[in-house]
Amino acid sequence: MNQMIRNFSRLTKEEKTELITKLFTSDAPAACELLSKYNLQDPTVQSLHDGFAENTLANYYIPYSVAPNVMVNGRFYCVPMAIEESSVVAAASKSASFWAQRGGFKASVEKAVKKGQIHLYYKGDKKIIFAFFEKVKDNLLRACEPITKKMTERGGGITSLALVDKTDVEKDYFQIDLSADTMDSMGANFINSTLECLAQEFKRLFEEEKIAGELQIIMCILSNYTPECVAHVEVSAPVDDMADGDMSGSVFCEKFVKAVRIAHLCTERAVTHNKGIMNGVDAVVIATGNDFRAVEACAHAYAGREGRYSSLSTAEVKDGVFRFWMDVPLAIGTVGGLTRLHPLAGLSMDILGNPSAKELMMITASVGLAQNFGAVRSLVTSGIQRGHMKMHLNNILLSMGASTEQMEKANVFFKDKIVSHSAVEEFLKK
């Protein structure tokens, strides 16, 4: 099969499944049966899920777990996490319990400014376009009232609108920069719809009033870079209270602080260090129906905001106290998008006590810091492979239908060996 498939999107789900399995899989009936297993039996709920994307054949499964004992600002949360990587939920839960016994996470969100821009080119006299913008600014805001009215009534809405001169980076390039308070929603639809409406009206008035110069609107789009929508989270405890197994509190803290410092100094390490934070963050973002690509893009751009990619978290020991903290941008919502539409995202909100967006930001940041603490703790004490490989081994054994006896023997055999599918297969053959 090396040719175009035409009009694929117009086929029914059944026709799509039949065609794709026939053309592309090694065993079409088996593939069909597998896909059918990964569809819900209730057709109404399944068609709701199918509506979230296009060309859907089934549901991809990611484990839906919970990390209990996440204490944030004195309150205990049980946090839903959706993640396919082993050890993450276990590490987050363990760290959360550890810190719950030491006062928990202290978190705060100062503001939650969301932004978007109309990107445009204007050839002409700068003074003219700025004067025109100031003159029509109120008209623009009025023109998009049908879109902004509800948000304004709820206490949010557009908080600023400005024409920005960007001609220092590119000839004739300007932005109309919008800031908004989107309350408990992530705000993408609000901002994009508002920007498109503003741009249309701006262009209409520019032409109607026959303004001198040439205007070209390139695009209108929210920005996922939200450095003014940041959660701060921290934990602290006396150094003596940080002993880990045989390791004294002071040795543990010394190694921990050095490990985090290395993540500040070295990009190779910073990327993996922050990846660990995002293991925790994304798991909550996904379980609550938020968009993890948006959160990821912003967090990592933020990690490089000073011109060098660096650690999001910082650790120190001062006056006998260990302190570990992080600032992380999190443009997430608790209404809108899939946050209520996806039945399990809805359940997540319920389990979390129906938090506000700011509260969810603080919970998510806490899980990120918990995750980071757990990973760095493992790294500076026992190493991460011991626990990790054991779980991986058991997963492989499970998938091969190994007996309890075989599993026990395999666990002894692989103590000092690398676990792989083929190695386990070979072991079972023997």
Place this chain on the structure above:
Amino acid sequence: MNQMIRNFSRLTKEEKTELITKLFTSDAPAACELLSKYNLQDPTVQSLHDGFAENTLANYYIPYSVAPNVMVNGRFYCVPMAIEESSVVAAASKSASFWAQRGGFKASVEKAVKKGQIHLYYKGDKKIIFAFFEKVKDNLLRACEPITKKMTERGGGITSLALVDKTDVEKDYFQIDLSADTMDSMGANFINSTLECLAQEFKRLFEEEKIAGELQIIMCILSNYTPECVAHVEVSAPVDDMADGDMSGSVFCEKFVKAVRIAHLCTERAVTHNKGIMNGVDAVVIATGNDFRAVEACAHAYAGREGRYSSLSTAEVKDGVFRFWMDVPLAIGTVGGLTRLHPLAGLSMDILGNPSAKELMMITASVGLAQNFGAVRSLVTSGIQRGHMKMHLNNILLSMGASTEQMEKANVFFKDKIVSHSAVEEFLKK
């Protein structure tokens, strides 16, 4: 409920579900029933999924879709995508078909170097530690042969091992830097296990040979930053062949090139631009059982490698030809991890024709570029909200059980209004 839950991880799945729904949800029986719906009926397969993480209560569903007509280096692929955001699969499919009629994606992978480091502090004479390292290097490599043997037999393994002086950034700080060829696996387990074994042996020999100075090993860990594991992908076509609706090819290309240029100049835009690329990339990464946090962290750090966060993709018009390309680091695998363990990841590999890791890198990068092309095309032509809001509206209507007639009326009513859950609810009441 504002207290610790102890020994939660030791409970059975049923006990966990009962406890969490009782303590944290507004309607425990309904929550239990919902969770039960999101579990597979086949207990063997469900326990396989439960084994991927810890404290699992159910499976979180993400739509499992396909984008047909992705032509890479002359071959047509049907690409599985797992993503919960509407429009992504549709846009990728549309772009893929568009480019399949214009020669498709040209992709290449030069090398796929994976890295890891032993981070250590050494107080003493630099010459001594370097001499010691050179002396024991072969011993170190031999010591980890039980781990590396299989990979070496398959043609991969450790490709370099070096002691790196990092004292310019931090007093006494050194790295033992490992490069590896992990063949078709992502390689995290291989690298981490190897590093831990190397570090143990390094420390043992250091002590055994009573080397002068003080050695402290902080941690051993792979780096998710893989700037030498990059896929290049590009498309090109005559400008005249790029007309879009009413827009001529030359106007379209001019606006498109400007839009991509803005993503190079402006961080606010670059983050969202790259987020769009990752919409496509992550969907393939997830559908093939790979780790999207690793890919995300690396891609965005790479986007900032020149000291300013910038666009991953570039567009130009030269001699009447439009060209659009991207380099994106992608440390992904087609064996190991969940790539075969997760039944749907296994099916994805089958649908893709069981590609090598390098082939999967090229396919994934192509979908990323397709996605980016689709998003920027929408932005510079019709705007992105029209299609997006329609789908969002229909999802909400579906979740509220609206009739066909109500859906038609709603689509007319919301043409110039912002779609939200409450607005649709209000509309249906009327």
